[in-house]
Amino acid sequence: QVQLQESGPGLVKPSQTLSLTCTVSGGSITTNNYRWSWNRQPPGKGLEWMGLITDTGSTFYSPSLKSRTSIFRDTSKNQFTLQLSSVTPEDTAVYYCVRSEVGWGPRDWGQGTQVTVSP
DSSP: OOEEEEESOSEEOTTSOEEEEEEEESSOTTSTTEEEEEEEEOTTSOOEEEEEEETTSOEEEOTTTTTTEEEEEETTTTEEEEEEOSOOGGGOEEEEEEEEETTTEEEEEOOOEEEEEOO
């Protein structure tokens, strides 16, 4: 099975840029028809899709976040990275990286990592 592991700082100050990396094992991020996404769940709220990068490197973002969001990859390391700029306390959430497959939706999830935005 494909395994995903999020990594990055757990505490970020307001106005800074949040950067999280997802390391993938058991499968290649360039595998045809695989999609690699970032999602988050603020405390007491539902899951929010943030964006994704395809097997060919194309990116798509949630309209509510696209102005602040960037997803890119390093194929040599089998990693993809989320950057969220100008963070506020409302960006506090558990962040997940996820593998999806065309025609199937989400298939594999990382364990999630807590990120707190606070002075």
